[in-house]
Amino acid sequence: MPDTKPLQFRQLKSACSNCSVLELCLPIGLSGQEVERLDALIVQRFKVRKGAALYREGDPLRSLYAVRLGSFKTNVLSVDGREQVTGFQIPGEMLGLDAISTDTHACNAFALEDSEVCPIHFTHLEKLAQQLPSLQHNLTKLLSREIVRDHDMLMLLGTMNSDERLAAFLLNLSQRLNQRGYSAKNFVLKMRREEIGSYLGLRLETICRGIAHLRDQGLVEISGRDVKIHNLEGLKQMIAGCHRPTLC
Structure with a gap:
């Protein structure tokens, strides 16, 4: 190979x-x-x-x-x-x-x-x-x-708006990393923003706006590929009722 x-x-x-x-x-x-x-x-x-x-x-x-x-x-x-x-x-x-x-x-x-x-x-x-x-x-x-x-x-693509899709993605990744012994609130994205957009069915500019919206709400700060989740419960509440928070 x-x-x-x-x-x-x-x-x-x-x-x-x-x-x-x-x-x-x-x-x-x-x-x-x-x-x-x-x-x-x-x-x-x-x-x-x-x-x-x-x-x-x-x-x-x-x-x-x-x-x-x-x-x-x-x-x-x-x-x-x-x-x-x-x-x-x-x-x-x-x-x-x-x-x-x-x-x-x-x-x-x-x-x-x-x-x-x-x-x-x-x-x-x-x-x-x-x-x-x-x-x-x-x-x-x-x-x-x-x-x-x-x-x-x-379900994600059919019921969530762009900010909710991004929040669900970050929350899921946080949960999966935490299961493996890593921090649930501080981690590094290994994928490019264009790849996240492709996965979530969103354009790159929409991903960038979503990142800014989550920052403005005090939920998540993303600098480059470094992620700091300031409010896990806030992320969960953001998508509560529209999707199970365990998407993987």
């Missing part, structure tokens, strides 16, 4: 049982012995440089990828080359689920920063899941989460 960089041999063992995002990833709920069997499927972790593709639309399904370090975006391109961002993935989340139905990827996945993934060969994973009901249950939950994510996105 030309866009990726394998780790050195001494680093190849993935050690799911010692991973910092184990509780958020595919092995959740598995026993120690079951985690070891899943760990054996991960031949090697590998790094993906910033801007490089993990996979592209039309590539055959080979593996699912657990994000261990860094972050990614998924997107699709229109016939005339316009980008539509479909999601952002951070440690503990899975990439590649889009290919399960047709055995080919329906989108592109690019690293937003220097990142690292754990590839899990899908055919081997299916066979192991048949032997481990807990693993099969986790796979089903992952697929269900994708469906819920799509429903949430449709």
Whole structure:
């Protein structure tokens, strides 16, 4: 895979049982012995440089990828080359689920920063899941989460104004980062504002105005890519009643 960089041999063992995002990833709920069997499927972790593709639309399904370090975006391109961002993935989340139905990827996945993934060969994973009901249950939950994510996105685009969409995005990212032990109020955006706009269905100038509006209300201050949330409860109240605050 030309866009990726394998780790050195001494680093190849993935050690799911010692991973910092184990509780958020595919092995959740598995026993120690079951985690070891899943760990054996991960031949090697590998790094993906910033801007490089993990996979592209039309590539055959080979593996699912657990994000261990860094972050990614998924997107699709229109016939005339316009980008539509479909999601952002951070440690503990899975990439590649889009290919399960047709055995080919329906989108592109690019690293937003220097990142690292754990590839899990899908055919081997299916066979192991048949032997481990807990693993099969986790796979089903992952697929269900994708469906819920799509429903949430449709709700966001259909019922929220531009400021509410931006507030929901920042609140969701805050919650996901906090689950991973990071600050809920101070973090760095790995994606560009144009990419956020594409994901939320908003123009760049609308995103910029929304950032100014949130600042003027004393809710959030964004300088460059540095985010400081001054009022989490205010953000929650802003979108209360129009959408579940757990969009991911």
